[in-house]
Amino acid sequence: MKNLSLPLILIAAASLAGCGNTTGARVGTGAAMGLATGAIIGSFSAEAGAGALLGAGVGALGGYLVDEHQRGNL
Numbered sequence: 001m002k003n004l005s006l007p008l009i010l011i012a013a014a015s016l017a018g019c020g021n022t023t024g025a026r027v028g029t030g031a032a033m034g035l036a037t038g039a040i041i042g043s044f045s046a047e048a049g050a051g052a053l054l055g056a057g058v059g060a061l062g063g064y065l066v067d068e069h070q071r072g073n074l
Contacts, residue, residue, distance in 0.1 A: 020063075026070075027063040034059015 020026040038055015042048040 020067075023064065023067045026067040027060050030063020030066065031056045031060035034062065 020029050034055035034057070035052050036055070037059070039048045039052035041055070042051015045051075
């Protein structure tokens, strides 16, 4: 089950990163999903806080990139 949970979490994060109609909404959604995913992954190595911070940053960047792609700028 552990081998299956990580890909499912990543797929869920990727699919929800594009939610929203504005740049702020997409970045916020991406950051929230990244924060949760990073905390879950980090908890496996007893570094939930560091994982959450890293995940939030990656999620925010992902949300921004999705927004730019939706606007046709990428």
